[in-house]
Amino acid sequence: MSGICSNELEHQACGSKWHREGRQVVLRETWMSHMNRIGQACAARWILIALVIVALGACTSRSGPEVLQPSGGVRGSKTVTVFVATLRTPEAGAGVAFSAGQSQTLSYARYAISIPSTHRPAAIEWPSDSPNPATDFVTVEAARLSEAEFRAGVDGAKGHCRPSRLYVHGFNNSFQETVYRLAQVAADAHDDRVAVLFAWPSKANPLGYDADRAAAAASTDGLARTIEMLVERPCAHLTLLAHSMGGWLTMETLAKMSRERRRAVLDRLSNVVLAAPDIDANDMVRQLEIIGRFSRPLTVLVSSDDSALNLARLISGRPRVGSDDVRDPRVRAAAKRFGARVVDISELEASDGFKHGRFAAMAAFYLKFHEQLENPSGPHYAGPGVFMFKVSTSTFEPVER
Numbered sequence: 564m565s566g567i568c569s570n571e572l573e574h575q576a577c578g579s580k581w582h583r584e585g586r587q588v589v590l591r592e593t594w595m596s597h598m599n600r601i602g603q604a605c606a607a608r609w610i611l612i613a614l615v616i617v618a619l620g621a622c623t624s625r626s627g628p629e630v631l632q633p634s635g636g637v638r639g640s641k642t643v644t645v646f647v648a649t650l651r652t653p654e655a656g657a658g659v660a661f662s663a664g665q666s667q668t669l670s671y672a673r674y675a676i677s678i679p680s681t682h683r684p685a686a687i688e689w690p691s692d693s694p695n696p697a698t699d700f701v702t703v704e705a706a707r708l709s710e711a712e713f714r715a716g717v718d719g720a721k722g723h724c725r726p727s728r729l730y731v732h733g734f735n736n737s738f739q740e741t742v743y744r745l746a747q748v749a750a751d752a753h754d755d756r757v758a759v760l761f762a763w764p765s766k767a768n769p770l771g772y773d774a775d776r777a778a779a780a781a782s783t784d785g786l787a788r789t790i791e792m793l794v795e796r797p798c799a800h801l802t803l804l805a806h807s808m809g810g811w812l813t814m815e816t817l818a819k820m821s822r823e824r825r826r827a828v829l830d831r832l833s834n835v836v837l838a839a840p841d842i843d844a845n846d847m848v849r850q851l852e853i854i855g856r857f858s859r860p861l862t863v864l865v866s867s868d869d870s871a872l873n874l875a876r877l878i879s880g881r882p883r884v885g886s887d888d889v890r891d892p893r894v895r896a897a898a899k900r901f902g903a904r905v906v907d908i909s910e911l912e913a914s915d916g917f918k919h920g921r922f923a924a925m926a927a928f929y930l931k932f933h934e935q936l937e938n939p940s941g942p943h944y945a946g947p948g949v950f951m952f953k954v955s956t957s958t959f960e961p962v963e964r
Contacts, residue, residue: 625737625740625767626689626690626739627739628654628658628738628739630689630690630700630702630739630743631658631659631660631702631738632658632705633705634696634701634703635696635701635703636677636703637679637696639680640678640696640697640701641677641680642675642676642677642703643676643746643749643758644673644675644716644757645673645674645675645745645760646671646672646673646713646716646717646757646758646759647661647671647673647674647742647759647761648669648670648671648759648761648785648788648789648792649666649671649672649738649762649785650666650668650669650670650762650763650764650781650785651663651664651665651670651738651762651763652664652764658705659672659705659706659707660738661762662738662764663738663764663765663766664764665781666764669785669788669789670707671707671709671710671712672705672706672708673704673706673712673713673716674702674742675702675704675705676702676703676742676746677696677700677701677703678700678746678747678750679696679697679698679699681697681698684751684924684926684927685747685751685914685920685924685927686747687744687747689743700743700747710792713792717757717759717796718796719757724796724797724800725757726754726755726756726757726801727756727757727758727793727799727800727801727802728748728752728757728758728759728802728803728804729759729760729761729789729790729793729801729802730745730748730758730759730761730805730806731761731763731786731804731809731812732760732761732762732763732765732806732807733765733808733809733810733839733919734765734772734775734808734871735766735768735769735771736767737765737767741760741762742762744923745758745760746758747926748804748923748926751926751927752926752927753930754929754930754933759789759793763778763779763782763785763786763809763812764778764782765808766778772875775808776808776811779808779809779811780812782812783812783815783816783819786812787820787825790803790828791825791828800833801831802834802835802836803832803835803836804836805835805836805837805838806839806920806922807838807840807871807885807919808841810838810839810841810884810885811846814840814842814846814847814850814851814854815850817829817850817854818849818850821854821855829857829858830858832857832858833859833937834859834862834937835861836863836864837861837862837884837885838885838922839864839869839871839886839920840885841871841875841885842884843884844881851903856901856902857902859936859937860902860903860904860946860947861901861904862906863884863885863887863898863903863904863906864908864921864922864925865885865886865887865905865906865908866885866907866908866909866921867886867887867909868909868918869886869918869921870916870917870918870919871917871918872885872919873886888907889906889950889962890962895948895949895962898947898948898949899948901947903947904945904947904949905948905950906949906951906952906959907949907950907951907952907962908921908922909921910951910954911924911925911952925952928954928957931957932952932958943958945959948961948962949961949962950962
């Protein structure tokens with residue numbers, strides 16, 4: 564340093580300067596190192612998520628829109644009719660199918676799906692290149708509808724007003740997957756409800772979480788309009804079933820309708836069921852504080868070993884309502900506060916590697932437990948609180964306090 568600092572005072576001043584500058588360099592390098600570690604951790608997290616998704620889906624091939632091309636049925640098969648309201652754009656060159664593109668207006672369609680006599684509960688027997696109605700789900704009819712035709716189809720024959728189920732699908736679902744999933748639920752439930760699908764434009768990409776969230780956020784008006792059409796019927800009896808990210812879309816829509824003084828529409832809903840909802844707990848509280856209590860308890864189906872929701876927690880940094888533990892006192896307190904029934908469905912067999920689709924298996928038990936949901940005067944009615952669904956008895960059993 565003697566070549567830089569010519570005397571003692573200059574030496575001290577210069578040394579101090581170099582000390583300050585050196586310290587700044589160290590701090591800057593430390594900060595950059597810290598940020599690099601964060602960046603590496605984030606990258607590692609996304610790589611891990613991608614690897615898990617790929618590993619769990621490696622053996623699963625996904626059917627394309629061609630499965631919605633009508634073909635012949637077979638005697639002895641059950642046929643389920645699915646009505647659709649969608650914000651997806653039409654699929655080019657694929658008949659009556661819809662893509663992942665976002666539309667600003669609702670389109671409508673109707674599909675008749677043949678369910679084979681060999682069907683197993685909760686399963687979708689996907690057709691191969693040569694659909695076999697004796698063993699596969701097969702589309703036997705498909706048609707685009709006007710809004711008036713959609714309304715008339717849902718209403719059914721004059722004087723025959725059937726209850727309806729509106730299904731709102733979740734993240735990473737293609738259009739054909741949502742149609743066939745609702746057909747499976749309707750077939751297994753055996754409850755003669757009109758099956759109606761609200762199809763929002765999911766990208767059907769396991770790494771497209773953010774894109775799907777944006778598409779869901781843009782779909783609230785379309786879902787609100789669909790709900791309004793279904794409850795306008797004089798004898799409306801509508802159950803709303805929403806899965807995964809569709810649960811977030813549903814709650815956002817109902818909160819928006821409440822803010823816009825359309826509460827009377829919500830009061831006409833017979834039941835609202837959120838299956839494995841991909842909702843941040845803080846979001847859920849905000850939504851429920853806007854909506855208030857439903858006319859009947861909100862049903863929330865959860866399982867703490869849901870791998871898809873645990874991945875969503877990694878992505879968002881926040882726990883998801885659908886992976887709540889019903890033994891947690893905070894969950895019990897929230898259920899009582901908001902008038903909800905939170906049901907652990909972990910005993911149900913999962914048909915997917917993520918254990919995220921258990922709700923599909925619940926449909927087969929519906930006729931055995933529906934009184935617990937729909938008959939407040941019944942001896943085993945399940946009001947607000949926390950429950951375990953017991954497969955052996957097909958009942959909701961209260962969790963011990």
